[in-house]
Amino acid sequence: MSYRANRHYQIIQTNQFQIIAMSFTATQAFVGTPDFKIIDINPQEVAKALQVYLDRGSKLTGVSLDDISTSVISLPPDASKVTLTDLIALGMKLFDAIVWLTAGRPTTHRLQVDPALTKDSLPSLHEIARSVFYVYFFLLTQARYPAGSKNTEKPRVPNFLKVIMGMELDQNVYVDRICSFEPQKFDSSWIQYVSFKNFGQETISRFGLGVAGYRLFGPFKLYKVKDNLNPELTNAVAFAQKVSTSAPTWDIHPATRNPSILTKRGNLNKNLGNLILEAFTEEQIDEMVSTKVLFSKPQKEVSCRNYLQWSPQDDISGSTFIFRE
Numbered sequence: 458m459s460y461r462a463n464r465h466y467q468i469i470q471t472n473q474f475q476i477i478a479m480s481f482t483a484t485q486a487f488v489g490t491p492d493f494k495i496i497d498i499n500p501q502e503v504a505k506a507l508q509v510y511l512d513r514g515s516k517l518t519g520v521s522l523d524d525i526s527t528s529v530i531s532l533p534p535d536a537s538k539v540t541l542t543d544l545i546a547l548g549m550k551l552f553d554a555i556v557w558l559t560a561g562r563p564t565t566h567r568l569q570v571d572p573a574l575t576k577d578s579l580p581s582l583h584e585i586a587r588s589v590f591y592v593y594f595f596l597l598t599q600a601r602y603p604a605g606s607k608n609t610e611k612p613r614v615p616n617f618l619k620v621i622m623g624m625e626l627d628q629n630v631y632v633d634r635i636c637s638f639e640p641q642k643f644d645s646s647w648i649q650y651v652s653f654k655n656f657g658q659e660t661i662s663r664f665g666l667g668v669a670g671y672r673l674f675g676p677f678k679l680y681k682v683k684d685n686l687n688p689e690l691t692n693a694v695a696f697a698q699k700v701s702t703s704a705p706t707w708d709i710h711p712a713t714r715n716p717s718i719l720t721k722r723g724n725l726n727k728n729l730g731n732l733i734l735e736a737f738t739e740e741q742i743d744e745m746v747s748t749k750v751l752f753s754k755p756q757k758e759v760s761c762r763n764y765l766q767w768s769p770q771d772d773i774s775g776s777t778f779i780f781r782e
Contacts, residue, residue: 517642518642518645519642519644520556520638520643522556522557522565522566523566524638524642525553525556525566526549527549527553527567527568527569528548528568528569528571529544529547529568529570529571529574530548530571530574530576531547531570532568533547533568536567537562539562539568541554541555545582548574548579550634551585551589551634552635552638552640552643553636553637585635587631588631588635590622591603591624592635593648593651594617595612595615596645596648596669596712597648597664597668597710597779598615598664598667598668598669599615599669600645600670600711602641602643602645603640604629605633605636605639605640605641606629607639608629608639611628612628613752614628621663645712646712646713648713649710649713649779652781653781664780665780668710668779669710670709671700672750672751672752673725673730673733673751673755674697674701674729675701676737676741676745676751677694677698677700677701677736678698678701680745682694682736683737683738683741687735689765690732690735690736690764692767693736693764693765694732695769696767696768696769696771697732700773700774703774704774704778704780705778705780706774706776706777706778707775707779708773708774708775708777709773709774709775710779715773718773722763722767723763724761728758728761728762728763728764728767729755729764731755731761731762733745734755742754742755
């Protein structure tokens with residue numbers, strides 16, 4: 458057996474066998490590191506770079522200039538000074554015009570003449586106004602836009618719109634008059650800045666019947682809970698009664714709801730549905746449905762038990778009242 462000069466060996470005698478111990482004292486020191494062609498990212502810096510994308514991607518709203526139509530019946534003398542009223546008169550749809558003006562009248566998306574558009578084909582200002590109200594009413598009372606042309610899901614149309622206001626056309630007719638994209642992309646939080654000062658009395662009276670976010674609180678304002686109520690539910694019922702009898706606010710409305718309401722109290726609708734099932738009798742709930750206090754009987758949600766920690770001292774209403782001038 459032969460060995461290289463740079464290796465040293467030592468025979469170690471044990472009780473049972475010999476061990477050859479080797480050392481590499483003459484080996485030259487290692488220098489440099491291998492290039493694995495792998496890029497090691499800094500997770501904190503990556504998170505910073507991706508944050509703006511996540512913020513945008515997490516939202517359902519957001520209208521791109523590519524979403525709108527810049528078609529008009531004729532070009533204005535000076536597009537850089539054109540106003541919202543001018544654009545509507547030229548045949549541009551209201552929401553599209555708002556997006557285009559907000560973008561600063563971009564030259565990347567110039568106004569274009571569409572030969573198919575004629576003065577006679579444009580909706581009147583009165584029709585546009587009714588369409589805007591139609592959309593607003595949906596947002597305030599159902600916290601959702603009416604269905605556009607591409608939306609196969611048709612929200613329930615409130616009787617007030619059909620019977621009192623005479624708006625019996627398909628939902629998409631009113632939507633298509635004012636925007637060329639799916640309306641869900643248009644941030645709905647604008648509704649909280651609308652004034653009721655000059656609204657018609659019929660409309661004001663209807664709004665007094667309730668707005669989105671409060672329907673499942675309604676039973677606690679209108680009905681007495683059952684006599685054999687579980688004592689563990691006393692605080693939750695008191696909490697629901699407090700909210701139901703308080704002036705409605707934008708903090709609770711689903712379109713503008715304060716995020717802390719969800720994080721601290723869970724899904725309000727599912728928890729309220731469970732509480733209704735436990736706090737009222739079957740006969741009471743059936744009457745709620747038949748009289749439209751509730752759209753339908755709540756379904757039991759086993760995983761939603763946050764209401765057991767609700768407190769009557771907990772104030773979620775805030776001070777941004779919906780019904781103000």
